Amino acid sequence: MLQPGSVQxxxxxxxxxxxxxLPLALESPEERMRVAISLAEQNVANQSGGxxxxxxxxxxxxxxxxxxxxxxxxxxxxxxHAEIVALSLAQQRLGMxxxxxxxxxxxxxxxxxxxxxxxxxxxxxxxxxxLLCGASKADAEAAGFDEGDRADDWVDQLERRGISxxxxxxxxxxxxxxxxxxxxxxxxx
Amino acid sequence: MLQPGSVQxxxxxxxxxxxxxLPLALESPEERMRVAISLAEQNVANQSGGxxxxxxxxxxxxxxxxxxxxxxxxxxxxxxHAEIVALSLAQQRLGMxxxxxxxxxxxxxxxxxxxxxxxxxxxxxxxxxxLLCGASKADAEAAGFDEGDRADDWVDQLERRGISxxxxxxxxxxxxxxxxxxxxxxxxx
Numbered sequence: 001m002l003q004p005g006s007v008q009x010x011x012x013x014x015x016x017x018x019x020x021x022l023p024l025a026l027e028s029p030e031e032r033m034r035v036a037i038s039l040a041e042q043n044v045a046n047q048s049g050g051x052x053x054x055x056x057x058x059x060x061x062x063x064x065x066x067x068x069x070x071x072x073x074x075x076x077x078x079x080x081h082a083e084i085v086a087l088s089l090a091q092q093r094l095g096m097x098x099x100x101x102x103x104x105x106x107x108x109x110x111x112x113x114x115x116x117x118x119x120x121x122x123x124x125x126x127x128x129x130x131l132l133c134g135a136s137k138a139d140a141e142a143a144g145f146d147e148g149d150r151a152d153d154w155v156d157q158l159e160r161r162g163i164s165x166x167x168x169x170x171x172x173x174x175x176x177x178x179x180x181x182x183x184x185x186x187x188x189x
Numbered sequence: 190m191l192q193p194g195s196v197q198x199x200x201x202x203x204x205x206x207x208x209x210x211l212p213l214a215l216e217s218p219e220e221r222m223r224v225a226i227s228l229a230e231q232n233v234a235n236q237s238g239g240x241x242x243x244x245x246x247x248x249x250x251x252x253x254x255x256x257x258x259x260x261x262x263x264x265x266x267x268x269x270h271a272e273i274v275a276l277s278l279a280q281q282r283l284g285m286x287x288x289x290x291x292x293x294x295x296x297x298x299x300x301x302x303x304x305x306x307x308x309x310x311x312x313x314x315x316x317x318x319x320l321l322c323g324a325s326k327a328d329a330e331a332a333g334f335d336e337g338d339r340a341d342d343w344v345d346q347l348e349r350r351g352i353s354x355x356x357x358x359x360x361x362x363x364x365x366x367x368x369x370x371x372x373x374x375x376x377x378x
Binding site: 005006007008009010011072073075076077078079080084085087088089091092093094095096097098116117118119120121122124125126127146148149150151154157 | 194195196197198199200261262264265266267268269273274276277278280281282283284285286287305306307308309310311313314315316335337338339340343346
């Protein structure tokens with residue numbers, strides 16, 4: 001008979017060294033985005049998942065609360081997108097289902113690519129107060145990825161819920177990771 | 190410095206006994222839904238999460254591939270909705286990020302309540318070919334839950350992707366679990 005159990009999503013082994021080299025604080029939106037893009041690049045270089053990275057940051061101090069990368073194929077888990085991984089790690093470390101309740105002020109989700117429909121739906125439940133995006137939906141689709149049935153006014157949807165959205169941060173550097181991945185023949189989710 | 194790690198979402202302890210008592214095959218949509226509703230009820234009775242249950246079933250044989258319940262609060266994970274838990278468990282057990290690639294024919298996600306925006310976005314990535322729902326968005330909202338910014342034509346969105354949708358299976362029994370939870374003053378996500 002069926003055995004219950006647990007879902008487990010592991011960061012790749014290289015993430016330990018990656019995090020050990022991060023500065024204590026990521027000051028600007030660009031510095032935060034550079035980390036998300038580096039995570040995406042390293043994930044491709046190490047063949048540990050798709051070309052997507054994300055980082056969860058305490059907005060006021062710049063402290064990194066968690067990093068995430070796409071772990072769909074290696075983790076056998078279609079919801080292991082970089083954003084879900086980073087948000088879940090941050091929540092479990094802080095012992096809070098909502099990052100808004102963690103007592104560390106506003107929290108940002110910084111992602112190398114605009115969220116797909118699933119990750120967009122996850123953002124309001126996470127307790128972040130800001131979303132920072134690099135590559136656009138068009139960049140993802142140009143590389144062959146499906147972003148799902150996202151509403152055209154998705155930015156307004158989040159802002160109506162009090163979550164600020166900034167798109168296009170270091171967009172061209174972020175899009176290049178997707179292009180290179182697609183050109184190299186990587187698995188498209 | 191930040192330590193990488195893993196996301197872990199455990200089913201509650203009572204789920205072992207629950208699964209051991211399930212029949213070998215769940216034949217009809219109603220029988221499958223009754224299991225999803227029972228999971229929601231048991232989750233409330235055992236105070237192990239929100240009033241939502243889901244089951245992933247091999248459509249042709251009725252074999253249960255995984256069960257899921259809402260584990261948001263006890264698991265400190267805002268994305269640990271019943272549907273995500275059940276889909277992820279099924280994928281990790283079968284060793285496949287897409288249930289469509291598992292070689293077991295079409296797979297169904299049976300959920301005690303229509304999916305929120307996040308879970309709706311997760312369905313196309315999961316590889317299921319059918320979604321069966323009990324309680325409606327209106328039932329969830331009447332009990333105080335937020336289903337997120339789901340498109341009005343969400344059923345058409347899934348069906349355009351080749352995923353069949355059936356709503357309202359044992360709706361009144363499914364809605365009663367939500368009503369009782371809300372009346373008892375349970376945490377609303």
